[in-house]
Amino acid sequence: MREHKGGSALVVRPDHELVTKYLCVWSEEVIVMAQKKGINTLDLKGKKASRKEFESYVKAHNPSVIFLNGHGNSVAITGYNNEPIVDGMSALSGAIVYARSCDAGRDLGPVLIGRGTRAFIGYSRKFILGYLPDKIMHPINDPIARLFLEPSNLAVTTMLKGKTAAEAHTRSKEAMYKNFRRMLSSAATYEERFAARWLWSNINGQVLLGDSEARM
C-alpha cells in the first residue's frame, strides 16, 4: 500500500438505528477506498462516534477530510445515540467536511465556514433516503438505497482522490442526477419511479459552502 502524503481522513458513522445503520454500511466503501490509497483514516464507527472521540481525533490529527454521517438539524450534527458531536462551537479549521445529515447546510455549515472550516458540502433541507423494508438486514443489497447513497459517497471519494470540493460536489450531484433520470425512465421499477422525487429533493438540497477550490 503506497503512503499518501498530505492529510488524513476522519469518518464518523454511528449505527444505533435503522437509518444510521444504512449510512454506516454504505460508508464502508469510502473507508476501503481511503485505505487502498494509503490515506491515514480514522473510522469512528458505532459507539465510537461520540463527541469525545471525535474532538480528540480532530485535535490530535487535524484531518483534511471529515465525513460525517448521522442525524442532524440546522445547528448540530449528531453521532451515536444522537449525541451532538458537531455544533456551532466546533473547531474544524482547515478541514473539508461532507455532512450526510439533515439541514446542517442551512445554518451550521455557514457557521463552521466562519470558524475556519475550508469547505462544507451538506444539505440545506432534510436528507431523504428511500429503502426497501425487506432489505434492512442487508442494507448493502438494497437497490433503492444504493441509488441514494452510492452517488452521495462520491462527495467524499472524489475529495480523497485529490480533487477540489467543487469537483466533489458536482460529481456527486451529477451521479445522483444520472440515477434520477434512470429512475424516471421506462426501465425503472415502480419503486424507483416513485422514489425519484425524493432523490430530486436531495439533489436540490445539496450545497457547497466555503472555498470551492479546497482540496485534500
Next chain:
Amino acid sequence: MNEIILDDETKERLKRLVLERINVMPDTLRIAVGSLELTKQEVAAHVREEDEIGTQMIAMELEFLRDLASGAVYAGT
C-alpha cells in the same frame, strides 16, 4: 424551495393532490426522513396533519411536480 402565498382553497386542493399522489406509493417502499422511517400511511398522516414532516412532504411533492411541468428535471444539475 420557493414560497408562494396561496389562498386556503388552493392550499387545500394542493394538499389533496399530494395525498392522492402519496396514495400510489408502493407498499414495498419506505422513506426515511431524518430519524423517521415512514410507510405510505404514515407519510399521508403527516401530510394531513401538516406538521413539520408533512409540510416538507407537501413542499417536496409540489417542487417535483413544478419541475416536471417546467422541464427542469431534464435540464441537469
